[in-house]
Amino acid sequence: MNGIIFVYNADSGLFNTLTDIAHKVFSPETYSCNLCAITYGNFGMRQEWKEFLETLEIPMQFLHRDEFHERYGMQGLALPAVLLQEGEQLRLLVSADEIGRCADMADLKGLLQEKLK
Template sequence: MTRFKTFYFIYDADGGIFNKIKYWLNKNILKKNTACELCDISHGKFFVRLEWLDFIRELEKEYKIEVLHRNELPKKIREKNFQYPCVIGETNSELREVFSNAEFRDFENLTNVRELREQFLGKIS
């Protein structure tokens, strides 16, 4: 079994206050298609979901967790050209995609952290 040491949860959105406001306006006011399925899972209309924070805290008991926007990625991840959103697991020797962009798209109607948690834990155990 693969032993992961770090997980990177990567949003298909840019970080920074201006970009967060722009994303929120495009999604909630202008109703533009700003598909970031991980954003929809981790955040409600205004704030981060408490269930999401609990999930991340649970993972942090055993792993290093990085929750990043696409403009905040370390070079080692950018070089791999993953499609976002995704979850990348890091072992001592490699980066491996644990949840792909396609899998997040299959969560089209998913806004339930519990379902993501169950599927995620099933993949890494």
């Protein structure tokens, strides 16, 4: 499969989701996943982000840290990250540092569009 893999710097599961929501609400400046902070509200993916992703017309996966490690076995990758999957190969498309420098959704969308050219 070829496509994009979005990897969040958060683990899956109900408890982790509730903890992340509380963290974003009460201490957003220390929240460790800027990809989550920009693309998700407290109760789901932001509509603007969802609509933007639909324009890309490329297969996508959205994985939490634990799901990514289990599925691909890659350790040591700074998260969050966006990867490009080309066959069995994974290539870093957008790094954690680049995502961290995004101030808002417009920055993230522009960065992703630039990298996909």
